[in-house]
Structure formats: C-alpha cells, structure tokens
Amino acid sequence: MTRHQICLMAVTATSLLPFKCLSTIGSTACRLLHANTRTTYSRFSFLNQLKRLARIQFAAHHNSAEKLTFEKQPASWLFVNNTFGGLYGSHVNLELDLENRLSADNIKQLELILRRRGLPADLSSLVDDFTKLRALERQRNGLVSERNEIAEKLKQMKAEHQDHEPGYQAAAHELLTKLTSIKERIKDLQMIWDLEEQVMVRSLKLPNDIHPTTTDEESTVLREVNNLKGSAKTMSHIEIGKKYNLIKFSNVGPKAYYLKGALAKTELALMTSLVRYFQKHKFYFISGPEFFRTNIMEGCGLEVHNPTEVLTILDNVVTQIEPMIHLAGISTATFVAYVAKCCIGDNYLPLNMFSCGRRYQNSHLPGLYGANQTTQVGIFSCLLQEDLDKQFGTNIELIWNFLAPLGFPIRLTQVKAADLQLAERRRVEIQIYAPSLQKYIPIGNVSDLSDFVSRRLMVRHNQNHPDYRFAPMLHMISGTGVNVTALLAVWMEHSNTDLDKFCFLPLPV
Numbered sequence: 074m075t076r077h078q079i080c081l082m083a084v085t086a087t088s089l090l091p092f093k094c095l096s097t098i099g100s101t102a103c104r105l106l107h108a109n110t111r112t113t114y115s116r117f118s119f120l121n122q123l124k125r126l127a128r129i130q131f132a133a134h135h136n137s138a139e140k141l142t143f144e145k146q147p148a149s150w151l152f153v154n155n156t157f158g159g160l161y162g163s164h165v166n167l168e169l170d171l172e173n174r175l176s177a178d179n180i181k182q183l184e185l186i187l188r189r190r191g192l193p194a195d196l197s198s199l200v201d202d203f204t205k206l207r208a209l210e211r212q213r214n215g216l217v218s219e220r221n222e223i224a225e226k227l228k229q230m231k232a233e234h235q236d237h238e239p240g241y242q243a244a245a246h247e248l249l250t251k252l253t254s255i256k257e258r259i260k261d262l263q264m265i266w267d268l269e270e271q272v273m274v275r276s277l278k279l280p281n282d283i284h285p286t287t288t289d290e291e292s293t294v295l296r297e298v299n300n301l302k303g304s305a306k307t308m309s310h311i312e313i314g315k316k317y318n319l320i321k322f323s324n325v326g327p328k329a330y331y332l333k334g335a336l337a338k339t340e341l342a343l344m345t346s347l348v349r350y351f352q353k354h355k356f357y358f359i360s361g362p363e364f365f366r367t368n369i370m371e372g373c374g375l376e377v378h379n380p381t382e383v384l385t386i387l388d389n390v391v392t393q394i395e396p397m398i399h400l401a402g403i404s405t406a407t408f409v410a411y412v413a414k415c416c417i418g419d420n421y422l423p424l425n426m427f428s429c430g431r432r433y434q435n436s437h438l439p440g441l442y443g444a445n446q447t448t449q450v451g452i453f454s455c456l457l458q459e460d461l462d463k464q465f466g467t468n469i470e471l472i473w474n475f476l477a478p479l480g481f482p483i484r485l486t487q488v489k490a491a492d493l494q495l496a497e498r499r500r501v502e503i504q505i506y507a508p509s510l511q512k513y514i515p516i517g518n519v520s521d522l523s524d525f526v527s528r529r530l531m532v533r534h535n536q537n538h539p540d541y542r543f544a545p546m547l548h549m550i551s552g553t554g555v556n557v558t559a560l561l562a563v564w565m566e567h568s569n570t571d572l573d574k575f576c577f578l579p580l581p582v
C-alpha cells in the first residue's frame with residue numbers, strides 16, 4: 074500500500090469520528106501520524122499478525138533481544154533530531170510547559186514531585202542546560218531579525234538608487250559584509266540543536282504533577298464494603314478450573330489459556346452487559362487498534378525501551394529505522410491515538426468513550442490473575458480542565474455501581490505517589506477480595522492524566538478560536554472499567570465448589 078492510500082484511509086477514518094475535529098493541526102504531518110496509528114491494524118493480515126506475535130515472545134524472553142531491539146532507535150520519537158528529521162520530519166510540536174515548570178519559583182516543587190515518586194530528583198543540570206538553551210535562542214533570534222533588517226535595507230537601496238550613484242557601491246558593500254558576518258554567526262550557533270535535543274529528551278521523562286489527594290506512605294482506602302467474605306476452605310480458580318474442566322492452560326503461547334463451558338459463556342455475558350451498561354450511560358462505543366506506533370506509546374508516558382512495560386514487535390527495528398510497533402490492546406493508547414493532533418469542539422465535551430476487547434500485558438500473578446492476554450473494558454474521557462474533578466468522580470461511581478452490587482468484598486483505594494505512572498496525577502483502584510491470594514486485587518482503575526498526554530501529542534479543545542494552534546490543552550481521564558478475566562477468577566473462587574457440577578455463586582442482582 075502506498076503512503077498516499079494510507080493517507081486517504083486516515084482521512085476517511087477521521088470523518089467517522091463521533092465528534093467533529095474543528096481542525097487538525099499542521100495538516101500533512103497530522104495525516105501521516107494518523108496513518109501511522111489509526112490504520113496500522115488494517116495493514117496486518119491475520120497470518121502476519123500471528124507471525125509477529127511469535128516475535129513478541131522473542132522480545133520478552135531473550136535478554137539479548139533488548140539490546141538488539143533498541144540500539145538503532147533514537148532516544149525518542151516525539152523529539153526527532155536533524156539526522157532523522159530529513160526522513161520523518163517532526164510529527165509533533167512538544168509543549169512541555171518547561172518555561173513554567175523549570176522556573177526558579179517552581180523548580181523546588183518539581184523536585185519534590187520527583188522525590189515523592191521515587192525518581193532521581195536532581196534537576197540542576199537540566200535547568201542549566203535549559204537556561205543556556207533559551208539564552209542561545211534569544212541570541213539567534215536577535216541575529217535573525219538583524220539579518221532580515223539588513224536584507225530589507227539592501228533591497229530598498231537597490232530599488233531606490235542607481236548602481237553608478239556616488240557612494241552607493243561603498244554603502245552596499247558595507248551592508249553585504251555585515252550580512253555575511255551575521256550569517257556566519259548564526260551558523261556558529263548550530264550547537265543549539267544538540268542542546269535542544271538533550272533538554273527535550275530529558276524533559277520528556279519528567280512526570281505529571283501529583284494531585285493534592287495523593288498520599289506518600291500508604292495507599293488510602295476510601296470506601297469498603299465487606300459483604301460475603303470468602304470462606305476459608307475455598308479452592309483457587311486454577312484448581313476449580315481443573316476439577317470441573319473449565320480452563321485449559323496451554324503451551325501455544327506464554328501463559329495461554331482457553332475458557333470452556335460455563336466460564337466461556339459467562340465471559341461473553343459479562344462483556345455484553347458491560348457494553349450495555351456503558352452505552353446506557355452515554356459513553357461512545359468504539360473499536361480501536363491493538364498495535365501502536367512508538368510516538369503514541371511515548372505520548373502516553375510509557376517507557377518503550379523497557380520490555381516488561383511495553384511489548385514490542387521486533388521485525389522492522391533491525392533493518393529500517395522507523396517508529397517501532399507495539400502490542401497493547403485496549404488501553405489508554407487506543408483512545409489517545411484516536412484524538413492525537415485533533416482540536417475538539419467544546420460542545421462535544423465531555424467526550425466519553427469506551428471499548429471492549431483484549432489487552433496484552435506482562436503479569437506475575439498465578440493463573441488467570443496473571444494472564445498476559447485478558448478481556449477488558451477501557452473507558453476514557455476528554456474534557457475541559459474545570460470538569461476534571463467532577464468527571465473523575467463520575468467515572469469512579471460508574472465502575473463502582475457496576476461492581477459493588479455483585480456482592481463481593483470490595484473497596485476503593487487511592488494509590489500512593491510512588492505507585493503512580495509518569496502520566497498519572499492520581500489513580501484510584503476498585504479492588505475485589507481474591508480468596509486464593511488472600512488479598513484484594515484491582516479489577517478496575519481510573520487515572521487522572523490532566524493535560525500530560527495532550528502536551529505531547531497536540532490535543533486541544535476550542536470554540537471557534539481564531540487560531541487553533543493556541544487553543545487550550547484538552548484534559549483526559551483514562552481507566553479500566555472491568556478486568557473481566559480477573560473478575561471471572563474471583564467469582565469462581567467465591568462460588569460453592571462442593572457440588573458435582575460447577576455453579577457460579579448467584580449474584581444478588
């Protein structure tokens with residue numbers, strides 16, 4: 074498929090959005106980015122996908138793969154330097170708010186945030202480099218405007234005077250010499266590019282702020298309902314699965330499994346009722362890609378060179394240098410890729426979306442709790458800054474009101490600062506008690522991303538703003554409504570397993 078065709082497909086995809094993009098920012102680059110993200114999925118035949126998945130195994134299992142994968146990759150695909158610039162151009166303009174975050178007034182605050190998250194907190198060299206960068210940029214801008222002035226003067230002289238007029242030659246010569254020397258001095262400032270790259274690549278690793286309600290020592294339990302506590306004699310869902318022939322763990326892939334009989338039917342039923350539930354609450358139902366380009370993953374604040382955090386497909390990395398392809402499934406990336414580089418009209422906000430499908434992720438818990446491939450419902454809201462707190466609460470209540478009536482011991486916790494991801498300002502988890510693990514495990518979660526992703530991927534909102542490039546940043550809330558696979562396992566363990574035939578514990582609703 075040619076790039077042109079891909080562009081066309083991307084344009085068609087855009088016209089199917091549930092909202093209207095007022096305008097996309099920087100149209101050519103924008104279409105390319107969309108082509109790279111939205112249509113990635115359709116470029117794989119099914120067979121190809123299987124082949125590629127085999128390689129993911131490779132990426133995850135061989136330590137040497139890590140070096141092999143990333144040695145030719147640039148430090149970041151969000152800030153692309155001159156060497157790659159020629160090939161790929163710049164996909165996005167980053168607006169990381171450095172002027173403000175690295176200012177003398179705020180730097181202590183930012184260092185505190187890093188310390189609370191357990192990250193290295195010394196920013197002095199970054200601040201130095203940034204100050205130097207800004208000084209050099211001012212110098213260059215000064216020179217550039219001086220250059221333009223002289224060039225303008227020269228043009229005027231040429232228009233108004235004749236070559237043979239007395240004094241003209243000398244004056245023109247003087248200006249020309251000045252012009253040449255200024256051009257030289259601008260050239261000498263090339264190191265700006267290197268410095269800018271250093272500053273931007275490091276700044277991309279700066280985390281989001283921390284919401285005032287997030288604590289440092291312990292995660293806080295906000296709410297707890299202790300109805301039917303798991304009885305002491307429960308079996309684990311793995312044993313139940315064996316005894317009643319409900320789960321087949323298989324070696325076709327790492328931690329692969331098949332659900333059978335009542336379990337398979339219940340998974341489908343749960344998915345159906347979740348879809349109905351979120352539709353009833355006016356969330357748009359979308360079906361999105363499972364593979365993503367590197368720029369989208371980086372936009373979500375993920376560390377793409379860390380194979381336990383992000384699954385990467387290896388094959389294009391070795392021969393060509395281009396953004397990699399990652400497997401994530403239903404996740405923040407699904408929705409972020411959808412709105413990347415868009416400016417959304419204010420009357421479409423809040424824009425609430427959800428999706429239901431597979432998610433791929435490493436996990437170390439036993440059985441279904443730690444399955445690498447699970448069924449999940451992802452929910453996502455785009456909104457104005459002032460609506461952030463309200464919608465955050467709404468999304469939590471939505472998930473809580475689906476899960477709590479099921480009758481399992483359930484609680485709502487807010488995670489501590491050190492457990493937050495780069496993009497998160499705060500996260501709450503809806504946890505259900507898992508008898509076989511003797512602890513609560515998260516079944517759903519809601520993360521406040523504020524404008525962290527928008528600043529990296531140019532997502533804005535606007536109401537007939539004269540220039541959408543300066544429109545305000547969109548704010549985002551992302552989360553998992555229900556980790557269906559984990560919920561099934563919990564439900565099995567809370568069920569009565571003394572009978573001949575397995576029977577799910579009937580739910581109160």
Ligand SMILES: *[C@@H]1O[C@H](CO)[C@@H](O)[C@H](O)[C@H]1NC(C)=O
Nearest residue numbers: 146147148154155156157267
């Ligand atoms: C640009 O990026 C590449 C890859 O990260 C790196 O090797 C190179 O040193 C960078 N700088 C320049 C000026 O090319």
Ligand SMILES: *[C@@H]1O[C@H](CO)[C@@H](O)[C@H](O)[C@H]1NC(C)=O
Nearest residue numbers: 130133327328435436437445
């Ligand atoms: C699945 O998870 C296990 C850890 O539980 C990990 O060792 C393995 O690499 C994962 N597989 C994939 C494909 O990520």
Ligand SMILES: *[C@@H]1O[C@H](CO)[C@@H](O)[C@H](O)[C@H]1NC(C)=O
Nearest residue numbers: 434436442447514515556559
């Ligand atoms: C589903 O939930 C379990 C239990 O909390 C968790 O360990 C697992 O990582 C989740 N699965 C995915 C793919 O997020």
Ligand SMILES: *[C@@H]1O[C@H](CO)[C@@H](O)[C@H](O)[C@H]1NC(C)=O
Nearest residue numbers: 434494515516517518553556
């Ligand atoms: C939210 O929960 C889902 C399902 O358990 C999980 O896949 C995801 O990693 C969680 N998000 C965070 C930031 O922990």
